[in-house]
Amino acid sequence: MSDEGLLVTGIPTSEELARVTPPRERREKGPCVMIECFQRIPCDPCHYSCRFGAIKEFEDINDVPEVDWDKCTGCGMCIAACPGLAIFVVDESTGNEECRIAMPYEFVPLPEKGERVRLFDRAGTEVGTGVVERVIPGQKPQGTPVVWVRAPKELSLVARHLAVNREG
Amino acid sequence: MRKTELAVVGAGPAGISGALEAASYGVKVTLIDRGDRPGGQLVKQTHKFFGWHAKGAGTRGIVLAEQLARHIRENENVTFFGSTEALGYYSDKVLLLETPRGIEPLQCERLLVATGASEKMLLFPGNDLPGVYGAGAVQTLMNVYGVRPGRSVLMVGSGNIGLIVSYQLVQAGVRVAAVLEAMPVIGGYAVHASKIRRLGIPILTGHSIKEAYGDGQVEGAVIWKLDEKWNGIPGTEKDLKVDVICLATGLTPLGELLWQAGAQMEYVSELGGFVPLYDENMETTAKGVFVAGDASGVEEASTAMAEGKLAGLSAAWSLGRVPPEEFTRKREEIRNELYQLRAGPTGQKILRGLETLSKRAKKVTA
Numbered sequence: 001m002s003d004e005g006l007l008v009t010g011i012p013t014s015e016e017l018a019r020v021t022p023p024r025e026r027r028e029k030g031p032c033v034m035i036e037c038f039q040r041i042p043c044d045p046c047h048y049s050c051r052f053g054a055i056k057e058f059e060d061i062n063d064v065p066e067v068d069w070d071k072c073t074g075c076g077m078c079i080a081a082c083p084g085l086a087i088f089v090v091d092e093s094t095g096n097e098e099c100r101i102a103m104p105y106e107f108v109p110l111p112e113k114g115e116r117v118r119l120f121d122r123a124g125t126e127v128g129t130g131v132v133e134r135v136i137p138g139q140k141p142q143g144t145p146v147v148w149v150r151a152p153k154e155l156s157l158v159a160r161h162l163a164v165n166r167e168g
Numbered sequence: 169m170r171k172t173e174l175a176v177v178g179a180g181p182a183g184i185s186g187a188l189e190a191a192s193y194g195v196k197v198t199l200i201d202r203g204d205r206p207g208g209q210l211v212k213q214t215h216k217f218f219g220w221h222a223k224g225a226g227t228r229g230i231v232l233a234e235q236l237a238r239h240i241r242e243n244e245n246v247t248f249f250g251s252t253e254a255l256g257y258y259s260d261k262v263l264l265l266e267t268p269r270g271i272e273p274l275q276c277e278r279l280l281v282a283t284g285a286s287e288k289m290l291l292f293p294g295n296d297l298p299g300v301y302g303a304g305a306v307q308t309l310m311n312v313y314g315v316r317p318g319r320s321v322l323m324v325g326s327g328n329i330g331l332i333v334s335y336q337l338v339q340a341g342v343r344v345a346a347v348l349e350a351m352p353v354i355g356g357y358a359v360h361a362s363k364i365r366r367l368g369i370p371i372l373t374g375h376s377i378k379e380a381y382g383d384g385q386v387e388g389a390v391i392w393k394l395d396e397k398w399n400g401i402p403g404t405e406k407d408l409k410v411d412v413i414c415l416a417t418g419l420t421p422l423g424e425l426l427w428q429a430g431a432q433m434e435y436v437s438e439l440g441g442f443v444p445l446y447d448e449n450m451e452t453t454a455k456g457v458f459v460a461g462d463a464s465g466v467e468e469a470s471t472a473m474a475e476g477k478l479a480g481l482s483a484a485w486s487l488g489r490v491p492p493e494e495f496t497r498k499r500e501e502i503r504n505e506l507y508q509l510r511a512g513p514t515g516q517k518i519l520r521g522l523e524t525l526s527k528r529a530k531k532v533t534a
């Protein structure tokens with residue numbers, strides 16, 4: 001992965017990602033949030049969207065979000081609330097070669113449950129496929145839909161976008 | 169002659185906020201806009217806004233525009249004049265309007281100029297070919313009229329507008345070949361950049377467009393790398409087959425009415441161009457003439473709304489409608505809000521510009 005810098009390529013560096021990645025033991029215990037928001041910008045809805053107090057209160061509106069993984073249930077509510085589309089949930093507790101990833105998806109058509117979708121990394125490179133487990137459409141016209149996919153375990157920290165392949 | 173207490177020119181986020189704030193103190197407001205409905209640029213913004221959860225962050229621009237338009241309609245102190253242009257403001261407090269009915273004067277005790285900004289053009293061979301659009305036009309085509317501007321787009325400029333419009337193009341099923349940025353770093357928010365990068369759109373910093381070509385319309389663009397002096401480096405050219413070139417190279421404040429009203433104007437590059445000097449009440453050097461939003465310096469919708477509110481409050485106060493303590497308290501509240509919105513790294517440029525502006529203002533009053 002390119003490490004030129006988030007503000008040069010739009011791709012976070014491995015150091016930046018390391019800071020927001022839930023520890024392996026936590027990921028293997030169950031779903032947990034990964035907030036990929038690294039720059040100080042005036043924004044705070046993620047804190048308010050979490051009913052479990054897992055995203056700490058912002059002292060300054062420009063603070064970057066801070067997560068308490070012990071409180072996070074991996075419910076994914078914050079994904080739909082984030083205007084930056086910067087929040088994901090990962091789950092490596094399924095015990096086999098699989099993982100679950102929840103991501104925001106603002107494109108039509110929405111994928112359907114059971115559908116196989118193409119998965120992409122943070123650079124937009126195709127990295128594999130996954131199967132849609134759940135689609136939460138989000139309320140119109142405001143909501144951001146959230147898609148949960150089952151994917152190979154090694155993609156839990158890699159796949160960050162999906163594409164529906166209907167034309168064949 | 170038609171009379172009003174406060175005339176507000178421009179019904180975008182700044183003008184609407186100013187009109188509603190002044191109206192809440194019983195001020196009779198006339199809100200004027202070129203468009204046929206209030207909302208300004210918000211009506212074409214399908215993305216969600218940042219800012220305070222408590223102040224509606226996460227609301228999409230189009231939804232916000234509808235909410236604000238409804239507040240305007242329901243407010244009996246505000247009259248909306250759509251499809252109307254403000255032609256000039258004269259010393260006897262007369263604003264000359266070009267309405268669908270013809271030219272009409274409007275007598276106003278106070279004036280709030282919230283005219284917004286216009287897009288900067290970029291010079292390159294072929295920039296007059298059909299297929300070269302401003303980002304605002306592309307947003308209007310797609311998000312207001314539901315028309316795709318083309319099949320494949322080269323975006324020039326990586327500020328928030330360039331990044332957001334690129335994302336919306338992909339949502340509309342249009343390919344974005346690349347986003348170019350002349351500066352060595354991306355101009356807009358990192359989250360917006362990451363959002364389009366993972367769609368596979370390359371963001372090329374230190375790059376610019378060399379020329380557009382095509383027979384009667386854009387068929388492609390030649391891009392190249394820039395050296396430290398912003399000159400293109402021969403030998404680094406790349407040819408991109410695109411049918412649309414979208415310019416998102418920045419905005420410049422629309423200050424004609426302020427110039428004409430006699431407000432002192434200063435060139436501040438961080439604020440996008442010529443802006444009026446103004447005091448802590450958003451009043452310009454032309455007495456009774458207030459300014460808010462992009463017309464006072466190009467920024468975000470969140471700051472525009474706060475500035476509009478401050479200007480509307482000040483106008484109401486200057487008309488004797490706001491108790492002094494309430495005015496001071498509310499003014500400090502809004503100024504603090506503005507300060508916080510600008511406190512992150514992306515606000516530093518604005519703060520530098522405002523500092524330059526306030527130094528020059530002190531020179532004027534000294």
Ligand code: SF4
Nearest residue numbers: 050072073075076078
């Ligand atoms: S996933 Fe649910 S519990 Fe975890 S931070 Fe987001 S909203 Fe809170």
Ligand code: SF4
Nearest residue numbers: 037043045046082084
């Ligand atoms: S809501 Fe999203 S963009 Fe805003 S601070 Fe939280 S993570 Fe960042």
